[in-house]
Amino acid sequence: MTHLPSPPDAGFGHATTHRNRGRRRGLRAAVAVTVVTAVAAGGAYAVGLGPFAHDEAPDPAATAQARAFLADWAGGRLDSAGSRTTSPARAQEVLRNFTAGLDISKPQLTAGTAERAGDGTVRVAFTAKMPVTDLGTWTYRSHLPVQEQKDGTWKVDWSLSLVHPHLSDTAKFRLERADTTPPKVTDRNGASLTGDAHPSLRPVLAQLAGGGAGPRGTIRLVDRATGEVEGTEATFGKPRKQPADGPVTTTLDATWQAAADKAMTEQADGKNAALVALRVDNGEILAMANSPATGFNRAMSGTYAPGSTFKLVTSSALLMKNAVAPDDIVDCPKYLTVGKEFHNVETSSFPNATFRKDFTESCNTAFISLRGKLGDTELGDVAHKYFGIGQEWRVGIPSYDGSVPAPKDETEKAASMIGQGRIQANPLIMASVTATATSGRFHQPTIVPGATDATTTTPLPKSVVAQLRTLMRATVTDGTARVLADLPGDIGAKTGTAEVSESEPNNGWLVARRGNVAVACVVEQGVTGGGSAGPILHSLLSAVPGDPS
Template identity: 65%
Template sequence: MTDTEQPTSLGRRPARKARVVAAVGLTVALVVGVAYAAELGPFAPGPGAGPPRPDPEATSRARAFLSDWAAGRMSQAAALTSSPGEAERVLRSFTAGLDISEPTLTPAAATVGKDGAVAVPFSAKMPVADLGTWTYTSALHLRRRGDDWKVEWALSLVHPKLSSTEKFHLKREDAGAPEVVDRKGAVLPDDVRASLTPVLAQLPGGTDAAPQGAIERVDRATGEVTGTEVTFGKKLTGRPVATTIDPAWQAAAATALAKGAKGRDAALVALRIDNGEILAVANAPASGFNRAVSGTYAPGSTFKLVTSGALLLKGAVGPEDTVHCPKYLTVGKEFHNVGKFEHRGATFREDFAESCNTAFIGLRDRLGDRELGEVAGKYFGIGQEWHIGIPSFDGAVPAPGDETEKAASMIGQGRLQANPLIMASVTATAVSGRFHQPAITRGNKDTTTTTTALPRGVATQLRAMMRATVTDGTARALAGLPGDIGAKTGTAEVNDDDPNNGWLVAHRGNVAIACVVEQGDSGGSSAVPVVHDLLAAVPDDPS
């Protein structure tokens, strides 16, 4: 039975009165609620709703302000605030004075306060030039002014600790350059350091330590530092950077290269044959890209050291075997010798000394398609991962894709890639029979797989052919120098429009050298004079 079906009695009348009172109370509450909603405006929650939601126009205005500030549009950002003139002045001085560029300002979820203001927290990532990124959080507040929303301007908006009594100051510190010592532990002279600029920049610690600096809080009245917000960089350890560089060889290499390059890009590496320690790394220009160890070049005929090693290893040819040297040879395309010479009835030793391309290409069928790359890696360490103390490119000898490419690879062209570091190491391996991972700092981890020593007879034959190149071949310009010098020239085609790159590898005593001169036309005309001047300037092996 429902309440309306109950018999009327005195006991039920108070309950009905209570319901009337409750209804009146509800009406009053609704009236008050409507009044409160009218006071809050668009943020008022309905009966039973959650927290008030921000006006989309307010959050849109906040995002526009942060976007303009981040993009450097200070006048547009300031125009969205309650104090445009002051806002523009502070925003400009803050970013310019602290060397901040391209900040990232990311808004978080907006909230509505009891007074109807909209608060928008944001994270700030402020890149400080040459130092690092300063990260912090702040917030901006918006209020409706008439029909528009304005960002309430305050110094604390820019940073919570920026105020009328404190400002920020950028302090930079001169980290200084770490000491770099030579192979004997002596500090490198200034002129030697200058010639090693791209190398020193890659050494542990670099040319300079990591830039140092700090953003400090400063009292506006006294100028005293009241605190530090963020620091950048690390202090020097005080330990010198130890290298294998020989100052005499480095100075002579830099001088010879600067003279012989004649304004062209060029590079040279000299290293010890017995252990791979790098004595000199020279680049022209002397600053910028370290092409001596990171360059990627076709090595041209200097790679005939590897090709000859592969042929001699399997007994495919002997130094005194007759290997004709025709003027032209067609393998998919026409190959010829530099100067288009020919030498009918030449021995293999003469082909090497005179750098006969067609003779070497004619022997391509005596090597398997992958055999040249396998020999390069197994005996000469090419293409393995080297750790010399600075970043380096360690060579590539890919398997040829067709007969034309195989023909080109026999003479160091096609897709073969090397640089003076690699070719100096190849020279050292050829004449000693043993590969040593090159190094410019001490204590480097050797990650190369175990290489195999060349048979003594092969190394002896390669040394003899390199010596013949100096006495009777394309490197005769070195013959007048003292010492038992051996060499191999190289001329590497670049494209149909540009001059060839000139190459030379050489050895004397315990030193192996490789030099490339870009657009040098030929190794004999460009790289040979550089190495000649170097060997003439440093007559003795490093101690």
Template identity: 70%
Template sequence: MDTQVDFIRTSPGRRRPRRAVMAFTAVAVVAALGVGGTYAAGIGPFADDGPDPKAGAQARAFLADWSAGRLPAAAARTISPGRARQVLGSFTSGLDIEKPQFTAKAPKESDDGTVTVPFTARMPITGLGTWTYTSALPLREQKDGDWKVDWKLSLVHPRLSGTEKFRLEREESKPVEATDRDGDTLSGETHPSLGPVLAQLAARSGGGPRGAVLLVDRTTGDTVRTEAAFGRKPAVKSERPLRTTLDAGWQSAAERALAEADGKNAALVALRIDNGEILAVANSPASGFNRAVSGTYAPGSTWKIVTSSALLLKGAVAPDDVVDCPKYLTVGKKWQNVETSEHRGATFRKDFTESCNTAFISLRGRLGDGELGDVAKKYFGVGQSWHVGVPSYDGAVPSPRDETEKAASMIGQGRVQANPLIMASVTATAVSGTFHQPSLVPGAKDTTATTRLPRKVVSQLRALMRATVTDGTASILAGLPGEIGGKTGTAEVSDDQDNNGWMVAHRGKVAVACVVEEGVTGSGSTGPVLHSLLSAVPES
């Protein structure tokens, strides 16, 4: 799932009401003087430890339900379920919003006891682009102790009200004409996944679809303001087709391969290792949101490529070092491996090839809190601004706020966010040592600045990924021709959804990455997709 609504609180239990804290202020100060300032430091029994965690959990669940299209469930978390369900439905469908994505911030409490959770909304509008704005969820505690979203139109968007609403307007445009890297014609008819992608490319170059989200008066229909505009009129009309870096053969194979995802939402990217040029970008379903490039997902264990790089760079571990892989490890919460597997006395190489979560989490103390993000940005370009040719999400690796988040980031969970484009690029960088900004058009602008990985680290990463295919969780690719390296991943989404499945691989000059939403496991869901793809294209 491509929703980011995570924030982790470790505060135990229900806090005291604010008024109780104020009532005991004098007592707390006196006590602090008698015990060396313990209470003055804000950790005593009368300290205000922030809003009730249940309020934040309800906000997170509301946003997750809204993002996943579970509108009745989202509405049930409000004080006005009927009205909420109607508005959320009309807002999403009326504006052709494919799959909302939300990033929640830390909750804030008001003096009257209400809790507010600010959030950023990213609304992908079919065939046009992404509308991004900020809003906030107000929550109130109910008589039974539960929290509910205090339903208001303005929480959907700050300008949505009883007098003003939004309307989507589109301008008609001619079908986009484009060619692949060899001059072969590309279109949404021959390659369905490219319909939205080519439209975005054309819009960036001054053609393609155009449209706008307008704020209008509910009574008169008059436009109050343009909230978001997409596309622009070309300064000079060009009759030449749009040239891309895509390869028609790879694109066809990628779209056919996604049929192995059994109808689940899925996305795939293939790119050249030596220059970052994108050969294929495919989505299932083919129309609408470009999740391969703009999606936001926890990358799961495929992120262990970056984690391993960080550990190997500073000599914090070596492939033959023993790093035990128990079934469980508790760091703020109980962590486990897929199917609660264990490998006692395993080497780090074995931990990588079997994708051992507990082993990687146990190494968290060997990296500084911000070191994983620094390595991702410095060597892999993750989090820098990419100019791909279409709107893209370029990754996020925030510094962990506590040990639980740090444990999560070691295995590509928590607030670490990526997509198939990013993970194909990560794979290419790992096996070549050099980051190349991915691009869909020749000569794309590049403002990134990265450092080359040391040759020793590259050799170690290549060996680890090769062993994952020959002896580990990516063995589904072992029978294919060529020296293939890979890494699987399984990413938790929520208690209500199955895990997302991931796999990355490289062969010759090409790196690929695939995600299958609710695929349960990486090897089981994305393995057949990449096997189909690599079986259909020649070694390069």
């Protein structure tokens, strides 16, 4: 154990560095920091001094002096605080070393009751709340003995124990700050991932590296002569959820992540937005990006109405029941009233449209007209059974796993057919939906290799998968996802426009699959999916033309 250089008589409180090359990383010093809860023994005044020993109330001047001492100490006026004691220079020195040495900022000292002892001393109890930089607050109780002087004034009778009951000529405090430098986080190929190079990963790197444990430290009471620990006064922070030794490997791909961050920066137009890219064959997350890059992780934990991108699930439910076929005529009027008036984007209409046309042009009224083909709980059952939505996903970091509740009435059932109502999802969920719809099998998304999978799903029929892939490809070549039509490869996609409220612009969605990668993007107040999310995914897929290794 090594000790940091201490100021004169810093033994009243200082930090040390402590390293252990074993399983855990050693404790690292931080400019002396503070301590947490310590319960001090408050003294009771002397007893057995006669029936009239405490009849006299404490002199108000004594209490006023104690309160003034505490106010000066809390305010950092240590010369003034010292002058109110029987040992001004010593008191000033100890108070300075105690607060500065343990990195205590802005102490909160609250006076309590005052009692007069048999020898005339007035004891004023107080509670100390000592904020320790970056760790927490050390709270304890002590008391001030105040004695009347020969000239009739009152002074705090100085002793180390009034600062803290355990502080003495033989014992002092030492702060040990744990090394909370997160271990290196790497991508699937061993490349380093940092917040500087990949801004969207800043909020999750700490979660990946150590479970978001945060700063940790301990306040020890030690023997002044030997340095041996006599007790633990306070402990801060939580232990890591995984060993800190060695790099933390993820499923992310540095190339895809860099392209995702760049696409967000250049194409999100300053709006709140998020995207996820993952492998179709196993659900491994290749990239996740948010705009703004810091703060709430919309990509993984957002709760949005997925709008027409959810028609992948609705279509699966309809096709599996043979309730509709791609070449069936399903009229697409401008409006349809089911308790409320529903309409298509820009109130478009396609008379005598086929279901294929309804899908590629994202006709809301056509899909709503088919609501009677599904039972009230059927859409949610399909989402849960085949797409894993609403089951517990163990991604490796916090995530929201979606909800498709049974509709409360016919109007809500109509809204559910087009991904509205109370249906909630996010880019993670919709990237997974896209992968499942175009491969036939759900794979729990993960961001760390070997994550536990507690889901239970059933594969989609191959015939349904083939139909969905054909419909999604037609949406790119002839429908609302034409923004991706100039890109090479057999890209399939689905746009979405999700209403938020009557007074706010719609959210824009776009999901797509190319090769072994499925992607999903949402842009808050983006109005349309092709117009807002389209440029973001176009930028991403242009920058990374091939599948990940």
